[in-house]
Amino acid sequence: MLVLKFGGTSVANAQNIKKVADIVQQKKDNQKIIVVVSACSGVTDQLVQLTHLVSEKNKEYKTKFSNLKEQHETVIQELDLIQDEKLQKTIHKHFKHLETLLEGCYLLGDVQPKIHDAIIGYGELLSSTIISSFFAQKFDSQNPFVDSRSLIVTDENFGNANVFYPETYQHIDDYFKKTEKSLFVLPGFIASSRNGSTTTLGRGGSDYTAAILANGVSADSLEIWTDVSGMYAANPKIVKQAQPIASISYQEAMELSHFGAKVLYPPTIQPALKKQIPIWIKNTFAPNEHGTLISNENTTPQQSVKGISNIDKIALLTLEGGGMVGVSGIAKKLFETLSLHNINVIFITQASSEHSICIGILENQAEKAKKYIDEVFHKEITHGQLNACQLEKDLSIIALVGDQMKNHQGLSGKMFSTLGRNNVNVRAIAQGASERNISAVINSKDVIKALNALHEVFFETVTKQLNLFVVGTGNVGSKFIEQISNQQEFLKQNLNISVRILGLSNSRKMHFDKEGIDLKNWKETLENGKKASLAEFTSKIKEINVRNSIFVDNTADADVSTWYNTCLKNSIAVVTCNKIACSSPLENYRELKDLVRQYKVPFLYETNVGAGLPIIDTLKNCIASGDRIHKIQAVLSGSLNFIFNNFNTSDTFIDIVKQAQIEGYTEPDPKIDLSGVDVMRKLLILIRESGYAYEMSDIANESFLPKECLDTTSVPDFLTSLETHKAHFNELLKEAQTKEFRLKYVAQFDNGKASVGLQFIAKDHPFYHLDGKDNIVLFYTDRYKEQPLLIKGAGAGADVTASGIFADVIRVGNF
The missing domain is CATH 3.40.1160.10 (Acetylglutamate kinase-like)
Structure with missing residues (x-):
């Protein structure tokens, strides 16, 4: 049968x-x-609603009752059963009886439990x-x-x-x-x-x-x-990548159903288990799909975790105090009280010190449970032996389930490190002696992120998803988005990384899409977005609250950099080409580094120095391996190198500066480059990464610009001043050509002293043949004394900067 x-x-x-x-x-x-x-x-819900309406003496119940009748009459008509007199008579009798019950309850203004069951049973x-x-x-x-x-x-x-x-x-x-x-x-x-x-x-x-x-x-x-086509490894409405479980044991199915897998009512397992009757979960709308087989014969031993589930609307009650230690009967008294008042306990944990007992119950029973607990322990609370029962709401339980979990070491560590890495705070933990279930209580707002993060770690061995929130869509930002769009398939197939941009913002507009913005039409989408706000943008990242979130800053904006701390505190990784944060006052720089260590969240800024060149990463590896930096010599401005390499007697200085602007080599404000401020920031970052406590004011800036140029307050005024002082720049060029030197803007750090400034470079110097927009850095260290460690390559341009940011994003994926 x-x-x-x-x-x-x-x-x-x-x-x-x-x-x-x-x-x-x-x-x-x-x-x-x-x-x-x-x-x-939906019918049972409608019947429950009817009981509420009649108990409130709300006449709207009559309309709802008529709608219910019409719904079933439509089904009868569409099944061609109109002529079935016996059916019509039976259905009429059922609705007549139901109507009588509702009318009686309406007159009384009350629905007794016995009548409530009679009413809601009519659906079946x-x-x-x-x-x-x-x-x-x-x-x-x-x-x-x-x-x-x-x-x-x-x-x-x-x-x-x-x-x-x-x-x-x-x-x-x-x-x-x-x-x-x-x-x-x-x-x-x-x-x-x-x-x-x-x-x-x-x-x-x-x-x-x-x-x-x-x-x-x-x-x-x-x-x-x-x-649905079976029991899923996680709720497919929350975890889009979740797949059905082919086979599962009775015990695993019981655990998953108790912990929120709504496809199966928890008590269902026991009657079938007693006679070892296999249970199939199948899809009415896809009957040929395999579904899930629940038995003790078709489990998958090699799979340690079978599913991840959750229960929402949980409250935690904590009873604690010194008077519990070594005193027998406290737990008995607590659970007896709850049992007497028909309060079901879902989750229990007790500290080994016996100083506290923590229980999880459904939130709708929390207030009365606290009341009864405080009443039964009134004497102990009054005498200071126990604290009043603590109540916490807006919580959920998440659970890993699997028969084979006891045979695999490190699952708990893997679970909690994943939650921690994604800034999911764990309020309580429980694991039974069977080791079939590891449960944790977390904030309800974190459930979606937690389930997706755990599913990715335990089930998605193929692809890791990175969720980007990008600020800045200018030259660098546009190139970055283009590179992401072009490389999405490659990343999936070759690096097992899926990259989505969920949020975009420029100085005017911002737009969010939880499913990922279509990068083919991102400009139009952003243009139709809402007014930009950095505070709202970062708030929205926290609200969306997805795993592997990355804040990408493609700007040179000081205001944007002030939000890094907020992101890091919320375990949102930061990738930036913006030099302002790392060259800000030392106190802020150290705070950022402390947040990285505290929250174990990536903060990557390789493009702060040398665009796409691996300068900072190489320096970090030297320091991490025990080397010590003594001296740095560098040409760190690709824009200035481009300008002085192309400056000649045929073109004016201002013409070359404008060309560098057009080709995207300078900052939006070229005075930042030409004044030496940009190079100072880069040198400061290298000095700090080398382990020295240094401020911007400790770097001497030997500017080649006339004072009038430095005193300008706008970009047009600055460019006009360069035109006005063209004779000054021609004189510099003439002197260099006379000596057969080349002009290079050099950054130096030696014996604790740092400076930046324009220098005349002789032919035998490594910097002399530095062409185009290239950068070069020489590190003199304990290990590289006579022959320095040299890094050289293109150090400016939207393409190379965007590729450096892209590389940092990929590194976050491997974090």
Whole structure:
């Protein structure tokens, strides 16, 4: 015999019911079939709403009741059952009885638990009545309806009745032995007490009904048909990459269902487990897909973690105090109190010092639980032996589940390091001795990020997803976005990294898309975005709260750099070409470094010096390996090198500066380059990365610009002043040519002293042949004394700077 249960979405309408009939048709040859059905999708919620309306004496219940009747009449009509007089009579009787119950409750302004169960049980009665009539017509057989209330006997704990198993199994055995029918349709969810009152088995109880029947008839298998293709490794509505679990043990399935896997009602497992009846979770709308098999024969031993689940709307109650230590009976008193008031405990943890006990319960029971606990421990609290019970809300439980977890070391470390890396604060931890479940309580706002991060670590061995929030879409920013767009497929196929841009901002507009911005049309999308705000932009990153978040700064803006601290404190990685933060006052620089260590979050700024050249990374590796920097000589401005390499008697100095601007080599304000400020910042960063406590004011700036140029306050004024003083620049060029020297803007650090300035470079110097926009850095260290460590290459330009930022993003992916 085979038991099939179909959920609410599977019987939501006539079209779906026909799909159910097709599945039954394929199954019913040469075997008996028991079909258990839920109420049509949404009907139970409508019935619950009706109970609320009548208890509030709200006449709107009549309209809602009419809508409910119309919904079922539509199903009957679309199934061509209008002419079935017996069905019409039965449906009319059900609605008449339901209407009478509602009218009575409306007059009283109250719905007693017994009446509540009678009302909400009508959803399954109506659907099963209609479906049984449709099956009788389709299969040309007698009506297969069987009322579950005649078989399943419970106590009168209305809302979540407890089944009397021996009596129930005897009724089931007696009925199915006597009947000659081969197809049966039963309503799920409902049962009856010994005195004949309708009871319900808890929301989701139709699964439980099917499992009880499967046990009672010793079914060959139990199939739960729903709208998903099995139990998933994580909630697919939250984790888009989640896949169905092919096979799972009864124990693993129980753990996952208790921890929020809504595809299966938790009590369903036990009746099937007792007789080792395999349970299949199948998809009504994709019946040929494998689904999930729950048994003890088809588990996957090599997979340590089978699933990640969560329970939302959790509250933590903590009882603590010195008076607990060494005192027996505290825990008994606590849990006895909760039990007496029918408060279910989901999560328990106790410190080994016996100083505190922490429990997790559903949030809607939290206030009364605290009240009862404080009352029962009033004496101990008054005498200072215990603190008043602490209550925390807005929490969720996440859990790793798997039979094989006990055979794999380091899973807890992997779990909690992943959460920590993504700034998910863990409020409490519990792990049973079976090691089948590791649970943690976290803030509800972090659930989406936590589930995705854990799923990525434990299940997505193929691809790591990086989520970018990009500020700055000018020359560098545009090139960076272009490179990301062009390389997305390559990164997936070759580096197992998926890169998405979720947020974009320039100085005017910003735009967000949680699913990733279409980079083919990003300019139009951004132009249609909302007004830009750095505070709102960073706030939105925290609100979206996704794993592997990276704040990418493609600007030279001081205001943007002030938000790095906020990002790092929220475990949001920072990648930047903006030199201002790392060349800011030493106190701020050290704070950024401290945040990196404290939160273990990447802060990468390779492009601060030398654009795409690996200067900072090379320097860090030297220091990390124990080397010590004594002297630095460098040409660190690609823009200045370009300007002086191209400055000649044919072109004026201002013409070359404008050309450098057009080609994207200078900062937006070229005075930052020509005044030496940009080089000072770069040199300061190298000095600090070398381990020296240095401020910008410690660097001597030997500027080649006339004072009038330095005193300008706008870019147009600065360019005009360069034109005015062209004779000054021509004189510099003439002197260099006369001596057969070349002009280079050099940064130096030696014996604790630093300077930047224009120098005349002789032919035998390494800097003489530095062409185009190239940079060069010479590091003199303990290991590189006579022959310095030399790094040379293109040090300016949007393309190379963007590629350097891109490289830092990829490094975050490998962090």
